[in-house]
Amino acid sequence: NAGVIQTPRHKVTGKGQEATLWCEPISGHSAVFWYRQTIVQGLEFLTYFRNQAPIDDSGMPKERFSAQMPNQSHSTLKIQSTQPQDSAVYLCASSFQGIEVFFGKGTRLTVV
Amino acid sequence: GQGVEQPAKLMSVEGTFARVNCTYSTSGFNGLSWYQQREGQAPVFLSYVVLDGLKDSGHFSTFLSRSNGYSYLLLTELQIKDSASYLCAVRPSSSGSWQLIFGSGTQLTVMP
Numbered sequence: 286n287a288g289v290i291q292t293p294r295h296k297v298t299g300k301g302q303e304a305t306l307w308c309e310p311i312s313g314h315s316a317v318f319w320y321r322q323t324i325v326q327g328l329e330f331l332t333y334f335r336n337q338a339p340i341d342d343s344g345m346p347k348e349r350f351s352a353q354m355p356n357q358s359h360s361t362l363k364i365q366s367t368q369p370q371d372s373a374v375y376l377c378a379s380s381f382q383g384i385e386v387f388f389g390k391g392t393r394l395t396v397v
Numbered sequence: 398g399q400g401v402e403q404p405a406k407l408m409s410v411e412g413t414f415a416r417v418n419c420t421y422s423t424s425g426f427n428g429l430s431w432y433q434q435r436e437g438q439a440p441v442f443l444s445y446v447v448l449d450g451l452k453d454s455g456h457f458s459t460f461l462s463r464s465n466g467y468s469y470l471l472l473t474e475l476q477i478k479d480s481a482s483y484l485c486a487v488r489p490s491s492s493g494s495w496q497l498i499f500g501s502g503t504q505l506t507v508m509p
Contacts, residue, residue, distance in 0.1 A: 318496075320499075328484065328502075329499075330496045330498065340495075341495075376439065386442060387442070
C-alpha cells in the first residue's frame with residue numbers, strides 16, 4: 286500500500302497562471318479530501334468527495350478553485366489565475382469511513 | 398463561529414509525560430481526532446473519540462468532555478522522537494459532512 290499519492294511534490298507558478306494538482310487515493314477508500322496548510326492559517330478544509338460525488342465544498346474559494354474526481358483512482362484540484370496568497374501546501378487525503386483519514390505528503394505550491 | 402484552539406507550544410522531558418490540550422466550539426459534534434505531524438511530513442492519525450471519558454491506547458491516551466468542549470492527548474514515557482506537532486480536529490457535522498476542523502497544532506518538544 287503506497288498510501289495517498291500526490292503529484293507534483295513541488296510546483297512553482299507565475300502569478301496569473303493555472304496550477305493543477307493531482308491525487309491518487311488509497312484503493313478502496315470511499316472519501317477523498319482536499320486541505321491546504323499554511324503557517325498562518327494552519328490546516329484548512331477545502332472540499333471532499335464520497336464515492337466520486339462532490340459532497341461538501343464549503344471551504345473552496347469559489348472563483349478560482351475547482352476540484353474533480355473523474356474516477357475512483359484520482360482527483361484533481363485546479364487553481365486558475367494563481368495569486369501569491371494561494372501559496373501553501375495542498376494536502377489530499379482519503380478515508381474508508383471518515384474516521385481514520387490518511388494524508389498524502391502534499392504538494393507545495395509557490396506562486397511568484 | 399466555529400473554532401478549535403490549542404496552545405502553540407509545549408515542552409517536556411524524556412521519560413515523563415505531556416498533555417496536549419484542545420478546546421472547541423462548533424455548531425455540532427460528531428467526533429474528535431488527534432493527528433501527529435512531523436516537520437515536512439503529512440499528518441498521521443493517532444486517535445478518534447466520540448464518547449466522554451478516557452480512551453487508553455498505550456503510549457497515547459485521549460480524554461473527551463463534550464459538555465465542556467474539551468479534549469486532551471496524553472503522551473506517557475516520552476521519547477525524543479515524540480517531538481512533533483500534535484493536531485486536534487473536530488468533525489462538526491450537522492449535515493453529515495466528514496469535514497474536519499483543525500486546530501493550529503501544538504508543537505511538542507521533548508528534551509533529554
